[in-house]
Amino acid sequence: MHRKHSLLDLLAGRRSTPSLQLSGPGPTDAELDAMLREAVRVPDHGKLAPWRVIAIRDADVARFGEWTAAHHAAVDPTLPDAAREKDRLRYAHASCVLVVVASVTPGHKVPECEQLLSAGCVAFSLLLAAHGLGFAAQWLTGWAAYDAAVHDQLGLAPNENIVGFIHIGRSTVEPPERVRPDPTAKLTHWSPA
Ligand SMILES: Cc1cc2nc3c(=O)[nH]c(=O)nc-3n(C[C@H](O)[C@H](O)[C@H](O)COP(=O)(O)O)c2cc1C
Structure with missing residues (x-):
């Protein structure tokens, strides 16, 4: 029972820290290894392991931001300065x-949506693992997650998609709790008529 309560406490304490409030240092190599080792322990129909993780670390994070901002401005010359700055x-x-x-393996007997869900579990597990190690984190997508040139820049294959960018760092501020859905309103019970 004790272990179960520990997990519920971990879930109860996790919340996103807005990426703009994150700072360094990020996870060490050993912490990153530990997070990944546990985060890939996800439900996975057919043992396809239909996911992978690309780490962008330290100065390369800012370089990626500069690249995405420049790319966005190049494809949309009317992009306001404020939007470009937001990208960066x-x-x-x-x-x-x-x-x-x-x-994702298309045409597999395990439907593509199930493969995508397994990848989503990895993303959430990474959030939990980061929280468990005392990091602050946020799961973001934004336009870059769906942009073909960003996919090329990151070396994605045609059958690959970005489930999320998990931003990880430290935070000195306690992230504000947001209003959570009422679980009782989300639960119904079925029994045979
Ligand atoms: C797939 C996915 C994509 C998201 N993308 C964004 C995003 O681009 N921008 C954003 O502000 N929040 C985004 N969010 C929401 C945040 O990650 C987060 O869930 C929310 O800010 C606070 O919820 P939490 O405290 O339970 O993490 C996304 C969430 C999911 C599941």
Whole structure:
């Protein structure tokens, strides 16, 4: 019972820290290894392991932000300066961004949506693992997650998609709790008529 309560406490304490409030240091190599080792222990129909993770760390996070901002401005010359700055700043704070990639096998008997869900579990497990190690984190997507040139830049194959950018760092502020859905309103019970 004690172990179960510990997990519920971990779930209850997790919340996102907005990426703009993150700072360094990010996870060490050993912490990153530990997070990944546990985060890949996800439900996975057919043992396809239909996901992978690309780590962008330290100075490369800002470089990625500069690249995405420049790319966005190049494809949309009317992009307001404020939007370009928002692109750049999005990757200017976290010390580590883990790109969770769904590597889906099309036409497999395990439906693509189930493979995608397994990849989503990896992303959430990474949030939990980061929280468990005392890091602050946020799962973001934004336009970059769906942009073909960003996919090329990150070396994604045609069957791959970005499930999320997991921004990880430290935070000195306690992230504000947001209003959570009422679980009783989300639960119904079925029994045979
Ligand atoms: C797939 C996915 C993509 C998300 N993308 C964004 C995003 O681009 N921008 C954003 O502000 N929040 C985004 N969020 C929401 C945050 O990650 C987070 O869930 C929310 O800010 C607070 O919830 P939490 O405290 O339970 O983590 C996304 C969430 C999911 C599941």
